[in-house]
Structure formats: structure tokens, C-alpha cells
Amino acid sequence: MNRQAEQPPLAADWRVAEERASDARPTAASIPDTSISGEPDPSQPTSGRPELRATTSGDATSREPLVNDVAPREAASRLREPGGPPVPGTPGSHRSASGAAAGRGGTGGTAAGPTCVIALDVGGTIIKGGLVGPGGDFLHTERRPTGRDGGPEAVTERIVGFADDLRATAEGLGLTPRAAGVVVPGIVDAGAGVAVWSANLRWRDLPLRALVAERLGLPVAFDHDVRAGGLAEGRIGAARGSGNFLFLPLGTGVAGAFVVDGRPYAGAQGRAGEIGHIVVRPGGAPCGCGAHGCLEAEMSGPAVARRYAEAVPGAHATAAEVVARVGAGDPVATQVWHEAVAVLADGLLIALALLDTDLIVIGGGLSRAGETLIAPLRTIMLERATVQHVPHIEAAALGDDAGCHGAALLAWDAVEVAR
Numbered sequence: 435m436n437r438q439a440e441q442p443p444l445a446a447d448w449r450v451a452e453e454r455a456s457d458a459r460p461t462a463a464s465i466p467d468t469s470i471s472g473e474p475d476p477s478q479p480t481s482g483r484p485e486l487r488a489t490t491s492g493d494a495t496s497r498e499p500l501v502n503d504v505a506p507r508e509a510a511s512r513l514r515e516p517g518g519p520p521v522p523g524t525p526g527s528h529r530s531a532s533g534a535a536a537g538r539g540g541t542g543g544t545a546a547g548p549t550c551v552i553a554l555d556v557g558g559t560i561i562k563g564g565l566v567g568p569g570g571d572f573l574h575t576e577r578r579p580t581g582r583d584g585g586p587e588a589v590t591e592r593i594v595g596f597a598d599d600l601r602a603t604a605e606g607l608g609l610t611p612r613a614a615g616v617v618v619p620g621i622v623d624a625g626a627g628v629a630v631w632s633a634n635l636r637w638r639d640l641p642l643r644a645l646v647a648e649r650l651g652l653p654v655a656f657d658h659d660v661r662a663g664g665l666a667e668g669r670i671g672a673a674r675g676s677g678n679f680l681f682l683p684l685g686t687g688v689a690g691a692f693v694v695d696g697r698p699y700a701g702a703q704g705r706a707g708e709i710g711h712i713v714v715r716p717g718g719a720p721c722g723c724g725a726h727g728c729l730e731a732e733m734s735g736p737a738v739a740r741r742y743a744e745a746v747p748g749a750h751a752t753a754a755e756v757v758a759r760v761g762a763g764d765p766v767a768t769q770v771w772h773e774a775v776a777v778l779a780d781g782l783l784i785a786l787a788l789l790d791t792d793l794i795v796i797g798g799g800l801s802r803a804g805e806t807l808i809a810p811l812r813t814i815m816l817e818r819a820t821v822q823h824v825p826h827i828e829a830a831a832l833g834d835d836a837g838c839h840g841a842a843l844l845a846w847d848a849v850e851v852a853r
């Protein structure tokens with residue numbers, strides 16, 4: 435099935451949307467200085483991120499358009515109007531969507547003055563929040579602890595309360611919030627708006643989209659954090675120009691997002707892309723999922739640190755320190771790193787055998803290793819590939835903010851669908 439046929443190229447429209455919206459949206463210059471990052475609250479670390487503007491709009495015209503988008507119909511299924519049923523169907527095409535973008539921050543639509551969406555990326559330890567303009571620029575960012583030790587109900591209240599506070603912040607900045615995007619880890623039923631399960635956050639069947647929508651009185655888009663990050667890397671990050679790629683953040687945990695024909699593929703149960711639990715070393719290290727030798731247990735931040743501690747009894751080094759020692763020529767660190775990279779190569783070759791992508795984008799903390807990771811990874815994959823084509827491998831462009839960017843993109847999609 436060629437889903438691209440259903441979707442006109444978006445990136446061109448996105449650029450138009452950016453250009454048009456940039457006329458009307460708030461800019462750093464149009465908002466008082468204190469408003470960019472908000473009043474600093476010692477309990478709520480806050481920072482402006484001018485560098486994000488560079489990543490979202492820096493060279494938008496330098497690559498070919500692509501399709502990476504959630505189709506309006508799909509976005510509609512993820513959208514819930516507050517107090518109402520899911521929005522049926524979709525009225526518009528991307529052409530109308532791009533035209534509508536001109537009105538987002540202007541006089542069109544229901545909102546007057548500059549507009550924004552509320553973006554929330556819920557992680558195991560930190561919730562990243564942002565107010566994001568129509569062009570993808572962060573107008574305000576804020577991080578709060580997830581507070582998972584308080585249990586799932588407390589986490590839920592933190593998420594909903596954070597969203598509510600961001601709405602108040604937006605209004606204080608003279609911005610009209612149009613929608614919210616919330617992305618979460620674990621098993622996610624985006625269509626139903628339900629956080630099905632998370633090992634870290636310990637929730638089950640949590641109707642999070644409805645809870646946030648009821649509190650905010652705004653449309654809320656809801657999805658999986660890594661798939662949202664893949665969406666963002668596809669539209670505005672390292673995978674622009676690729677309709678079929680794998681986005682694989684490597685950090686404490688390992689989960690992937692396959693983008694197929696321009697869309698993050700969730701699978702029948704919302705469980706696609708769980709590459710971290712491919713068994714690559716049978717009988718190997720125990721994994722949090724209950725199996726042994728999973729990719730996540732053998733090649734993640736903690737796994738690299740554990741491998742080093744096993745190789746050098748009594749030594750302690752984080753994954754980043756191991757990478758630094760590789761750069762310094764430490765033979766033990768180099769051996770440990772080579773073994774870990776080989777694990778990743780084996781896992782990726784399995785992934786490629788299942789879905790023949792034209793690009794792999796490595797994200798998460800370990801992607802900061804750059805060529806220290808990518809060069810040997812590519813070499814080992816080429817040595818071991820049989821039927822697979824080893825595609826280009828790149829480090830992610832959006833870093834830790836990919837999920838938050840994705841939440842914002844989904845929220846703006848929801849605004850379009852609601853129009």
C-alpha cells in the first residue's frame with residue numbers, strides 16, 4: 435500500500451506554513467525578555483533555547499520535501515475535543531492545512547493574537563514541557579520531575595497540573611494556546627488516548643488524553659514518546675528527506691520508531707519498534723522485561739557501564755566515560771565498546787531484515803558518541819550483513835528534545851484537524 439498517495443508532500447507545505455506563520459507568530463523580539471523563559475522559579479528549572487530555533491528552521495529549504503506526517507484522518511483519531519467524542523473524519527488536505535497555517539497566529543480561526551501549543555514529553559524521571567509556536571519555535575520551556583516514586587496517580591496529577599500551569603504561563607505571555615500534545619513512554623494506544631502500560635511509571639490503561647483535555651478545555655493529541663520523536667526527526671530533524679527510516683534512541687532504555695511511508699508505525703497493538711527487547715545474546719544479561727540478553731540489557735547506557743565494570747573489576751565508569759576512554763586509546767575501554775557496538779549491529783541487522791529502511795537515526799544519550807559509535811557500527815554491520823542493505827546511519831538532530839518537538843507537531847496537527 436502506498437500511503438504516500440494519500441498524502442501530498444508535507445515538507446513543502448510545512449515550509450510555507452513556517453514562512454507564513456513567522457509573520458504573525460510571536461518572536462523573541464516581540465515578547466519581553468522575561469517571557470521567553472518565564473520568570474525563573476527555583477523549584478521549576480526553566481530555560482530558553484535559542485538553539486532549538488536553529489534546528490527547527492535553520493535549513494528548512496536545503497533538503498527535499500518529504501511526507502513524514504500523521505495524515506489528518508489519523509490525527510483525528512488521536513484528537514479528543516474536551517467533553518466530546520473523538521472528532522470524526524477529516525475535512526482538509528495538507529494544501530488547506532498549509533493555507534490555514536497563515537491564520538494560526540493571525541486573524542483567522544478562533545484565536546486572536548499570537549498562538550501556541552502546549553507540548554509535554556513525559557519521561558521516566560523528567561517531564562519536559564514547552565510552549566511552541568506555529569513554526570516549531572520554543573517560546574517557553576520548563577522541566578519538572580515526574581515524581582514516579584509517588585505512584586501512578588501522583589504522576590498523572592503532575593502531568594495534568596503541568597499542562598494547566600503551561601496554559602496559564604501561555605496566557606501570561608499573551609499567547610493563546612490552541613491545543614496540547616502529550617507523549618508518554620511504554621505501551622500507548624494513541625487512537626484511544628490511553629497510556630496502556632509503563633514499567634517505569636507503573637500505570638495501566640490510563641485515559642490520559644481525556645484527563646488533560648478535561649482540565650485544559652483544549653484539543654489534546656496523544657502518542658508514544660519515541661514515535662513522536664521519530665515524527666519530529668522526520669519532519670524537522672536528521673531524517674528529513676527519508677520516508678522510511680528507523681529512529682532509535684539509545685539511553686537508559688532502548689526503544690525504536692519505524693517510520694514507514696512517512697508515518698511512525700505503531701503496529702496492531704501499539705507495540706511496534708520494541709527493538710530493545712530483541713534477544714541478541716541468548717542467555718546474556720537479565721533484562722527488565724524478564725528475558726535475558728535483550729539489546730537493552732546488552733547495549734544501553736547502564737549496560738556499557740556494567741560491561742566496563744566487569745572488564746575492570748573495581749572500576750567504575752559511565753557510558754560517556756567509556757566513550758571518552760575509547761577516544762583516548764584505552765585498550766580495555768575499546769574492547770568493551772567494540773563488544774557493545776557489535777550487539778547493536780546484530781540488533782539493527784535483525785531490524786533491517788524486518789523493515790528495509792533507507793536511514794537509521796541514532797538518538798539518546800549514547801548518540802553523543804558520534805562517530806565513535808557510528809563508524810564502528812557501520813563497519814560491523816557491513817561485515818555481518820547478508821540479505822540486508824546497510825543504510826546511511828546518522829546521529830539524531832533534535833537530541834533530547836525530539837519527543838517534545840513531536841508533541842508540539844502532533845498538537846498543531848490537532849489544531850488543523852479541529853478547524
Ligand SMILES: [Zn+2]
Nearest residue numbers: 711721723728
Ligand atoms: Zn528485554
